[in-house]
Amino acid sequence: MDLVSIITPCYNSEQFIVETYQSIFNQTYKNWEWIIVDDCSKDNSVELIKSFNDDRVKLFVQDNNQGAAVARNKALDIAKGKYITFIDSDDLWLPNFLETTINYLENNNENLVYTSYKRVDENLNFALNDFIAIDKINRNRILYNCPIPMLTSVYNASEIGIVKFPDVELREDHAMWIDLLERTKYARAIKESLAIYRMRENSVSRNKWNIAIKQYNVYNKYLRMNIIQSSYYTFFWALNGLKKYGKF
Template structure:
């Protein structure tokens, strides 16, 4: 299989403790034609020094002079990609060695535009915490409104077909808003059921505080998608319900 360039996008903020493990998981990929675009979002620890110590010419590091958030960091990275395929990994997560090879082979062989996989869920020390998240196949625009089953960590899309999709300015829910925009351009996302990545659930993760972000999710529907109050409340209810199921609360 011809190895076309893959652009890997990572926002980094105070990740000196984890980013070496992330790098090793990328370095160990069986698919080797990649560039890793890291945007350090004004880290106050030694993240930048650690990244520079990797001394890998495939890494492009951008250092922000003030903290602008993950959406802006990813958008800066997306403005500097050179690859056909776009994928994302946060600075504390990991891929299994065959992640890139398996996903890109799937896209090419099946003439698809967006694919994602299942993943393992562990604690900060990489010990199993929850059952694997199992990817559901054929997520389309109508389905993505109910919640966001497409993880950043295991998604790969073909920018030669879709283009570069930037992250909207939607506080804490920019990933969901981005997938909504992307699924306006294609019929659906496809899934590979095999778990090919490791998602680290940190104790104080913002994404796990559902009460804190419920209003932000409501605003995805009300302000970003311009839905009326009833429809916004309807979809927010199902988003919350799916979130409880995702983390084993139902």
């Protein structure tokens, strides 16, 4: 089994981090390293992570709070795996997530895959119908919205290299996928739901107006599109977001 590097930024996650670890520990694919970068948590997250007593868990604590993108990039600097994947400190994988995704990449000679996932509230109760992964997302398609979640994506870093998160406030994941899809033709989809995403009430992504402004900046400032192009893509990003959450 090739090594998989699992990347997690952590901030005040004592309520969920043990469940997240358990979902990783229970993976049928065992050759992984879990790189956690704690972003100056004020709760007991660090103490809980240290208690796991698992040599595959590598904890690094930031000297000052710098945000999830910086934390993920630090973890990527350390990562040694052939494959890179991500899980936030409050989310979960089903036991066959790593085995299924890596087998897909190897058997189909692909570089990037993601899966469908379940959507629940903080207490793991049903919140929305499963998000179903869309096959063959390319760079042009991903400009309209970002269907590829951190939680269920795996890419082959030995083929396309490590792709860092750019300095794009609150939308660094979308900008990263745009950059990554310049290096490989498609993101391929596995329709089976292999992960569980918690929809938390206090999430920064719940402020849709603020996120819309940041999304516009992805097009206008990061990709250097003009006002018309930036407005065009932001409109479709918002429309697709409404569809994603059953509002349209």
